[in-house]
Amino acid sequence: MLTLSHVSKTFNPGTVNAKTxxxxxxxxxxxxxxxxxIGANGAGKSTFFNAVAGSFMTDSxxxxxxxxxITLMPEHKRAKSIGRLFQDPMRGSAPGMSIEENMSLAAGHGSWLSSIxxxxxALFRERLALLGMGLEDRMKQPVGLLSGGQRQALTLMMATFNPPKLLLLDEHTAALDPGTAEKVLELTKKIVDENNLTCLMITHNMQSALDLGNRTFMMNNGxxxxxxxxxxxxxxxVSDLLQKFKESVGKELDNDRMLLSE
Ligand SMILES: Nc1ncnc2c1ncn2[C@@H]1O[C@H](COP(=O)(O)OP(=O)(O)O)[C@@H](O)[C@H]1O
Ligand SMILES: [Mg+2]
Structure with missing residues (x-):
């Protein structure tokens, strides 16, 4: 489904700020x-996603x-097959547009200029009801009124409305309070399972890394x-993962955020 062969990327090459x-x-x-x-800050996790999504061209x-x-395919073309969520719930939906207008765009059925x-x-209502957040009764309200968790759930629904070949989730619950994060994670599991999606999820939560999915990558130094x-x-x-990290990286995982997450 997805294969990377010998992919490298150095930012600011040839300068004192060069970073592989x-x-x-x-x-x-x-x-x-x-x-x-999983992996400590700066391990290259987001860069891996950016390389796959085409946010920049790789060096090799x-x-x-x-x-x-797709090595040379521009980002907007790849976006047709790749769904993406980021940490920031403000990304991924348009705040000034209503829920149903956002859904219509996601469905590829035209923008707010055309009538829905x-x-x-009826279809949007049905899909929104699956989120269990009451959004199906607020379809005319602007997305900007939603809470972070509601917005992230909506973005997840939109990103998978037409199932993508690949779903990339970059710490998409990290900005949410623990209860909401748990809810969005459950929705993630449900949507991925029901649509049999191929999904890569970066998480700082070691327990979620083990609870969800069928395989785990630990990244370090790109x-x-x-x-x-x-x-x-x-x-x-989780203790085994921490031990693995120590063995592979040669030091304790010093990311408090990762250690503290339940
Ligand atoms: N656009 C960029 N320009 C310069 N350096 C970058 C850029 N994106 C990432 N980096 C650097 O590349 C390294 C890996 O970053 P990143 O992939 O964001 O790590 P992670 O997501 O694992 O925390 C870091 O040292 C980061 O500072
Ligand atoms: Mg990152």
Whole structure:
């Protein structure tokens, strides 16, 4: 489904600020995989997603998505097959537009300039009800009125309205309070499972990294230092992940945010 071969990316090359964020990264993701990704700040996790989404061109290597070489494909073209969520709930939906207008854009059924058919409205209502947040009764309200959690759930719904080939979640619950984060994670699991999506999820929460998905990558210095699935993964506890980190990286995981998350 997704293959990276020897992908490297150095920011500000040839300057004192040169930073190699991806270092000869190779990996293969199978169709239907739900992979959680952990690693300290600066490990290259977001850069990996940016490389796949086409936010910049990589310095070397190839990226194949669903059998197609997308290495040189511009970001807007890749966006047709890749759904993305970020940490910031303000990204991913338009605050001044109503919920149904945002949904209509996500569905590819035209913008706020065109009227939304009754059939579409019924479909949007149905989908919104699945979120369990009462948004189906607020379809005419501007998205800007929603809470962060409601907005992130809506963005998740929009990003998967037409199931993408690949769903990239970059710490999409990190800005939410723990209860809301839990709810959005449950929705994530449900949506990924029901649509049999191929999904990569970066998380700072080591427990979520083990609870969700079927495989986990640990990243450090722009590469994967630990890749675990199957029975070995089922047996893992957070303490094992911390130990693995210490073994692979040679130091304790010093990211308080990661350690403190339940
Ligand atoms: N656009 C950029 N310009 C310069 N440096 C960058 C840029 N994006 C990321 N980096 C650097 O690359 C490294 C990896 O960053 P990132 O992928 O965001 O890490 P993570 O998501 O794992 O915390 C960091 O040292 C970061 O400062
Ligand atoms: Mg990041």
């Amino acid at each position: 964020a991806l270092s000869d990264l190779s990996l293969h993701v199978n169709k239907g995989d739900f992979i959680t990704i 290597g190839n990226i194949i998505l669903d059998g197609k070489d 058919s009754r059939k579409d409205k 590469n994967i230092v630990y890749d675990v699935e199957g029975d070995e993964r089922k047996k893992l506890h």
